[in-house]
Amino acid sequence: MFSLKIKTMDELIIKYIVGETDSEETARVRQWIAEDPGHGKTYEHFLALWEHSRTGTALPEPDMEAAWQRFILKREEAGRQQKRPGRTLAFKNPFRTGIAAAVAVMVMFTAWWAFIRKDNISFETVTASATYTLPDQSVVTLNSQSRLWYQKSFNKKERWVAMKGEAFFDVTRNKEKPFVVSVDDIEVRVLGTSFNIRSDEKTTEIVVETGSVKVSRGGEDYILSPGEKLVFKGKGVRADVSRVDNHLYRYYRTNMFVCDNTPLGQFAESLSQAYGVQVSIADSRLREQQLTGKFPRTATIEPILETVALTLNATVVKDKNGYILK
Template sequence: MTDELLIKFLLKETSEEEGIAVQNWLDAAPSNAKHFEQFKQIWNSSKKLSTQSNVNGDEAWLRFKQRASAAHQPLVRRIKPTYQWLKIAAVLFLIAAAWSVYSIFSPVSYTPITAGNTINKQLLPDGSEVTLNKNTQLSYATNFKKNRSVHLQQGEVFFNVLHDKTRPFVIDVDKIAVLVVGTSFNVKHLNHQTEVIVETGIVKVSLGKDEIALHKGEKIIIKNTTDKLVKMQSTDQLYNYYRSNEFVLNNTPLWRVVEVLNEAYNSEIVIKDPAIRDLTLFTTLKTTASLADNLKTICLTLDLKSVRNENQLLLSKNTK
């Protein structure tokens, strides 16, 4: 996307085809929308300066070109002189030049945080706290105190975000953006599916043009095929097991328990008999216990049996 076209878009001088191209670009990724907002701020500043400046457009362009050449990278293309707003654009280019050259030599980089076979709990530079479940990859902007931006590559993270209205906290997960000011919530991104569960406060989740606000006790599940965001109630506290070290089961159906145990122990428990899928459990299991011990408790409680079949553990009704 060229700066020339973005300026035309801001001035509402794009053709219908150009306008659609810009809008599609904005919807393609949260990072594009963020770049556009920065560009818009620079443009607005340039309009204020243009009323006070008698800068020569051609001279300004030449100075900008020299700065861009010094950075050995073509930053923008010259706007055709037929546009009447060349002088305003020249001021924009002078402002953008300093920002662009600085960005080239001091690009925004990200600091990784990972969790292997153990839970990883850390403080971010702004004082926000993150707890990474096993096998999670996360990164945050190195200038985090100014730019509270986080990328979740894969895994599961609980965020306890420090309140700051002036600097929103943004998490990018593929094409999904999670925006908060100060709250606590859980984000899981596994197997091409993203889940957000809010524990306190309000969280805004956006996908393309669609945006939804989640409150305490609400969650959203976004799959690759999702085209509309729909929130729902969070029915259990099992998402919290890696922080609490407990599987709290309160009228929890067996299929849900199996789902979480497979994730926690990297196992393959299979419910062989569909008739037992919705049997419910009222108990608390420890994450420090072995999978065999926890399965034994479940089988005794529901009168089930567990049989190993190669890598699978098959659950069915006990017929003895």
């Protein structure tokens, strides 16, 4: 074993590819890949170069010593430009290690990237939800304004996806290959289960319908069971775990808002999320009024608000910020 002081993300990717990262570094790489599809493309380029170096498929034999020296010189020059001491890779014989070989091959064959592009596979919705089947036969339903992507190596060693927005996962069980979802700095790990994830700039909510789910963030783990909900509000804040008290989150799969003694305040929040408009309630007592019934999802929010207003003997007022029930 050797010691490796990480200076750049490229070095960390190399360390990840050859299986030398610890759990914290692994999480860091996966979070970086999940941040942008372009990051995933970069990772696939590195991985492809590494695979070529192992199989030796029709690539010219590299000058390992020269490649290594160019890598060292380039890194030292970058360190001088940043006016801080450079960090070194410490091991006795670098060219006998996986990382050194990977570095040399990547330096030598950057020009091959145009020929071995392995872009992420991605799905994105705009105005409507959509359902997709993944290579392992897991099924994902994306809400509108959502995105999901994964690498072409999906289901070879692991089943890893990244997402933005909201999605429902019905995961095919496979004990040998856990299913991992990255959303911002949160990792969700399952074997075979169904669950919903909704994430925006302020909040991430995870609801489990079947099976169990492990949620990790910042070194803390949470285990969720069916009927439980986890909510993160803001960065660096512990999660709130509670029982699911309504099933309004299912609306984009069923095209139906189902209320079962649901407080109007909760329904209004769900409508705001679904239609992207603000729905306010002027009276605190009205906010606690409970509704029971099914409200079909319509093209616009007005018919639903009008039905709610008639049911609760309220009125709907439209202003520049959205709608007010009072």
